Amino acid sequence: MVDLTVSNSVILGGLVVAFSFAVLWLIGMCRTSQSYKGALQHPGTRANSFLFRDEDLIEHDASTMTLPKAETEDETDWHRMRRWLGFRFPNLPEQLGDLTADLEIESNEDGLKSRLEFSPGKKTVHLTLSETLAPDSVVLHETLRQHALLEDRAAALSAAPMPVWATDKDGNAIWENQASKALADEHKEQMLLALGDAPEPGVSVSTQVSLENPVGPSDLWYDLKAVGSDTGTLHYAANITRIIHAETIQREFVQTLAKTFAHLTTGLAVFDRSKNLALFNPALIDLTALSPEYLSARPSLISFFDTLRDRQVMPEPKNYASWRSQINDMVKTAAGGLYQEVWSLPSGQTYRVIGRPHPDGAVAFLFEDISVEILATRRHRMQMDLRQTVLDQLDEGVAVLSAEDRLMFCNSTLGTLLGIDPDGSFADMGLSDLLAACHSRYPDVGLWAEVEEKITRKSLSSPIIDTVGRPGGDGATCRVMPLGGGVTMLCLTQIVPEVSGMTTADLP
Incomplete structure (x- = not known):
């Protein structure tokens, strides 16, 4: 949903906090400090002293130290001091009043040996923080170098747009960036409630939460993550309101599309850029016999067409080994807007399949x-073939001209009489071409001119019947009749000349 790769940087931010406390101590350690009167001193050590009365810090000699900000109004100075020291000295007493004898606590981290000494009095407790072993120059230099690097990272983390904050094992906030400070307290409480109990060290939990928006009509959505550590918990909150709104709009748009295509008889299958089924309509179920459960599971494009093949809803490939290659070629062709094919199925049905590209790499199949x-079409073709066969059996030549004065069809008898083959010509034969062939075979300037004029001007209201032919040669009876709608029929019946006083009636 939301890319939280920034989490790595945020985790470093947790280290920033720890290193920052350590470096602040190192800087203070390297400065020459005035020892408090009566402080325990050891040769070769550097120490700072703190005097507490009733949990309040009343005097100290650490001029560069600043206690952490109080988390509550009644938080004592000792509790603030305890939080300041806690990352190096984890087992500090809860209350100074519980001390009845001197106490020493040592810490040895990164080669820096430190000691806390508690000396309780009647009404006060004297605390001494001392470094019993000065660090090597290389150790000190490397620590300061790391501090310089982490300062920049800490600044970047503090200015990060997503809220980040850290809590100790008791759930008390110990650090937060600017974005976290801008969160309303009630919103942060709801976030922590949604995350549940603090995770164990090294364990992370994630969830999403919807919060009431005080300045807008829509709720605020956050993607939350909590990561457990040895010292507490790191919390991250990414605002995903815009993403949620975009998904809602997309979902509503898909629902609108589904309703729009629900009543179409054409099956629709839209695959997203990952080539998973994103949208289908009821007609696709009817045409493919695929179950709604299967389609709702968003099968991949390859799985979809493979299932069609298994159910014999698409032609069986001749070479199954190249089946996937054929599907990929089909998808590429569809993505280019060029795929269109007719599938003849074993059931006798015929499907037209069209592939069309869609934005963002999606592809749709109809x-x-x-x-x-x-x-x-087949029935019409059979009727046309039957009509042509019947016409070819006639002794009379027949030609039919369209309203645009183009030859629509003629029988073989006319082709034989005029010596023409319209089916073998690259160009359509027009009225002038047909009459030119008629005039060449049966010369009659007046008749053919009259026929052309009346057909061209659409003034042929009654049949024209006449005899044409060469004197002393063969001739033909010509009939030109309107058929309605601007269509005209021309018929030629050959007249056999008399031989030795015989007429056509005397011929066997």
Whole structure:
């Protein structure tokens, strides 16, 4: 949902906090300090003294030290001091009043040996922080170098746009960045409640939470993550309100599309840029016999077409080994807006499949059952073939001209009489071409000119019947008749000349 790679930087931010406390101590350690009167001194040590009365810090000689800000109004100075020292000295007493004898606590981290000494009096407790072993120059230099690097990272983390904060094992906040400080207290409480109990060290928990928006009509959405550590918990909150709104708009848009395509008889399958089924309509279920459960599971494009093949809803590939390659080629062609194919299925049905590209790498396939259309086309073709066969059996030559004065069809008898082959010509034969062939075979300037004029001007209201031919040669009876709608029929019946006083009636 939301890319939280910034988490790595945030985790470093937790280290920043720890290193910062350590470095502040190192800086103070390296400065020459005035020892408090009566402080315990050891040769070769550097020490700072603190005097507490009733949990309040009343005097100290650490001029560069600043206690952490109080978390509550009644938090004592000792509790603040305890938080300041806690990362190096974890087992400090809860209350100074519980001390009845001197106490020493030592810490040895990163080669820096330190000691806390508690000396309780009647009404006061004297605390001494001392370094019993000065660090090597290299150790000190490396620590300061790391501090310089971490300062920049800490500044970047503090200015990060996503809220980040850290809590100790008791749930008390010990650090937060500027974005976290800007969160309303009630919002942060709801976030912590949504995350539940603090995770164990090294364990992380994630969740999402919706919060009431005080300045807007829509709720605020956050993606939350908590990471447990040895010292407490790191919390991250990424504002994903815009992403949630975008997903809502997208979901509503898909629902609108689904309703729009629900009543179409054409099956629709839209695959997203990952080539998973993102949208389908009821017609796709009817045409493919795929279950709604299967389609709702968003199968991949390859799985979708493989299932169609298994159910014999697409032609069986001739070479199954190259099946996936064929599908990939089909997808590439569809993505270019060029895929269109007719599938003849074993069931006798015929589907037209069209692939169309969509934005952002998506591709849509349209499945249309054209079985009725194909059947009607075949029936029409059979009727046309039968009509042509019947016309070819006539002794009379027949030609039909369209309203645009183009030859629509003619029978073989006319082709034989005029010596023409319209089907073998690259160009359509027009009225002038047909009449030129008629005039060449049966010369009659007046008749053919009259026929052309009346057909061209659409003034042929009654049939023209005449005899044409060469004197002393063969001739033909010509009939030109309007058929309605601007369509004209021309018929030629050959007249066989008389031979030795015989007429056509005397011929066997």
